[in-house]
Amino acid sequence: MTHLMSREELLTHELERLRAEHGDLDAAIEAMQGNPLSDQLAMRRLKKRKLALKDQITRIEDELFPDIIA
Template sequence: MQAQDPTQIAHLLAELRQEHRDLDAAIEKLVNTLGCDELQITRMKKRKLLLKDTIARLESRLIPDLDA
């Protein structure tokens, strides 16, 4: 994941945000299911946190560096 071009980063961000939303919906659905798999939910939540961290790093790369 070495996108350098701001356009590539923005496209990747859109994909990651969509995956994050999809995971959120899937987790919500599993939590509301009787006899849900706690291990699967935990793994999905970890993936969601990883996505959130990746999104934050990519967003910070889009902010231009300012020379003081």
């Protein structure tokens, strides 16, 4: 039997994927920062991608866990 994922399940799965990619980028950037011969343009691109991922992560978290203002 095929199980169709709910929107929440899809968002949760996407959130996990984005968090993993964000962590991978963080590790790559850290490794590049420790190497004086690192490609600065490549590092800037990784940092830009990391920021974009953070924005996506925040957007999904806000949808999954909205703030309840009382």
